[in-house]
Amino acid sequence: MNIDAEYRKAATESSPVRTIGRAGSVQQYLRIIDMAFKDICPPNNKKCELWYRGQPDAKFDLIPKIGRKPLDPELEIVYLSKFKSLAIPDVQCVPPYPIADNSAAYWHWLFLMQHYGVPTRLMDWSRDAFVALFFSIDQLPSSVGNDAAVWVLSPVKLNEAFSFYSFVKPGYIPNIDEKPVNTLFGPNANILKTKKPAAIVGPINNPRILAQRGVFTVFPHTKKIVPLNMFNDASDYLFKISIASESINFIKEQLTRYGITRFSLFPDLCNITEEIDLQVKREGQLP
Numbered sequence: 001m002n003i004d005a006e007y008r009k010a011a012t013e014s015s016p017v018r019t020i021g022r023a024g025s026v027q028q029y030l031r032i033i034d035m036a037f038k039d040i041c042p043p044n045n046k047k048c049e050l051w052y053r054g055q056p057d058a059k060f061d062l063i064p065k066i067g068r069k070p071l072d073p074e075l076e077i078v079y080l081s082k083f084k085s086l087a088i089p090d091v092q093c094v095p096p097y098p099i100a101d102n103s104a105a106y107w108h109w110l111f112l113m114q115h116y117g118v119p120t121r122l123m124d125w126s127r128d129a130f131v132a133l134f135f136s137i138d139q140l141p142s143s144v145g146n147d148a149a150v151w152v153l154s155p156v157k158l159n160e161a162f163s164f165y166s167f168v169k170p171g172y173i174p175n176i177d178e179k180p181v182n183t184l185f186g187p188n189a190n191i192l193k194t195k196k197p198a199a200i201v202g203p204i205n206n207p208r209i210l211a212q213r214g215v216f217t218v219f220p221h222t223k224k225i226v227p228l229n230m231f232n233d234a235s236d237y238l239f240k241i242s243i244a245s246e247s248i249n250f251i252k253e254q255l256t257r258y259g260i261t262r263f264s265l266f267p268d269l270c271n272i273t274e275e276i277d278l279q280v281k282r283e284g285q286l287p
Contacts, residue, residue, distance in 0.1 A: 016229070016230070016231075016232065016234050016235055017229045017234045017235050017238055017239060017240055018235055018239045018240070019058075019239070019240045019241070019242055020032060020035075020036055020239050020240070020241060021241055021242070022147070022241075022242040022243075022244055023241055023242070023243055023244060023247075023251075024244040024246070024247035024250075024251075025247060025250065025251060025254065026130075026133070026251060026254045026255065026258070029129070029133060029150070029241065029243070029251075030129065032241050033050070033129055033152065033241070036050075036152060036239060037050060040154055040157075047156075047171055048154075048156070049127065049154075049155065049156075050129075050152050050153065050154060051125040051126065051127060051152070051153045051154075051155050051199070051215055052125060052126050052127075052128065052129050052131065052132030052133075052150055052151070052152055052153075053123070053124065053125045053126070053132055053135075053150065053151045053153070054131070054132035054133055054134065054135030054136030054137070054138075054148065054149070054150050054151075055135070055136060055148065055149050055150075055151065056135075056136060056137070056138060056143040056148050057143040057146050057147075057148065057149070058146065058147040058148060058149035058240070058242050058243075059146065060149070061227035061228075061229055061230065062123065062151060062227050062228035062229045062238075063123075063225055063226075063227040063228070064119070064120060064121050064122060064123045064219055064225065065119040065120065066079070066119035066120055066121055066225075067121070067219065067224075067225030067227075068119075071119055072223055072224070072225075073121055073219070073221055073222060073223060073225060074223060075119070076110075076119075076120065076121065076187075076221070077187065079113065079118050079119055079120070080106075080109060080110065080113065083109065083112075083113050083116075083118050084109060087112070104177050106186065106187055107176040107177070107181075107182070107186075107202070107203070108203050110122065111176070111202045111203055111209070111216075114216075115208050115209060115214075121185075121218055121219040121220075121221065121225070122202075122216050122217070122218055122219075123197070123216060123217045123218075123219070123228070124212075124214055124216060125153060125155075125199075125214070125215050125216060125217065126212050126213050126214060126215065127213040127215055128212070128213040129150070130255065130258070130260050131212050131213060131260075131265060132150045132151075133150055133243070133251065133255065133260075134255055134260050134265060136148040136149060136150050136243050137243060137248045137251055137252050137255075138262075144245075145245055146245055147242045147243060147244060147245045148242070148243035148245070148248060149240050149241065149242055149243060150240070150241045150243065151229070151238065151239075151240050151241075152238070152239050152240070152241065153199070153217075153228075153237060153238050154237045154238075155173055155199030155215070155217075155237075156171050156173070156199075157236055157237035158196070158197070158198065158199050158217070158237040158238075159173070159198055159199050160237075161196060161231075161233055161236060161237060162194060162196045162197070162198045163194070164180070164184075164198050167180035167183075167184070168180055173199055173200065173201055173215075174198075174200055174201070175200065175201045175202075175203075176200055176201070176202050176203065176218075177203070181198075181200055181218070184198070184220075185198070185218050185219075185220060185221065186221075187221065189220070189221055194220070195219075195220055195222055195224075195225070195226045196220075196226075196228075196231060197217040197218055197219040197220070197228060198217065198218060199215070199216070199217055200215070200216050200217070200218050201215055201216070202214065202215070202216050208265070208266055211264065211265050211266070212265050
């Protein structure tokens, strides 16, 4: 099917979250994003932006790790305590070291936890569409054969739906160090009437956040977290692009050709072996 026709058909579907196209190449993927951007962002609105999140299975909901069974957000303080006690011996490798006993330290620790895989109420997004595409095709064995997905979010429209702009300037994406974020989402926040997350900007306290152009949604401190794609108004600020399962290896080759590799997104010693192997193969030094 013609990409333009497929996009227009999907954009008129009545499902809660629209699947606006199925991409079989990087070029198709970018074209779908361009068409969606024109629909969501008014002409000449330079402040409008989209955030992207790749997931290895199109059927997966948008829910942070700590909200997935058998976990729940009440365990956050347990994970935070254990992470701090175990990370402190290696604190020289974790720049910058958070100052203890204030709200900023709580959030900085939480963001470090998130990027080292410890369950939190945070969900990673990127301002870079290529980053999300890479993560969508980095599949687990259980997802092989299924379409992957890149979720696309309008952070401003999400915050409007959350009514965040009763607390901060309309159109502004707040930083976690700002008072409204801690008031509404901090460890001592009151239970909110809404269970929606909000879009926020975090501290760039890790090379991975910088490399991945990381931004975040933070979910309320409530026992039962509702996936972002399950809200009745989700289609106002969220849509999905399916990544064709039969094209995943081809797209992976394309991204490698364009310089999007695991080492480029995780620039640390843990992934240097894979990058060296890739370069040796490219150079033809293997028999």
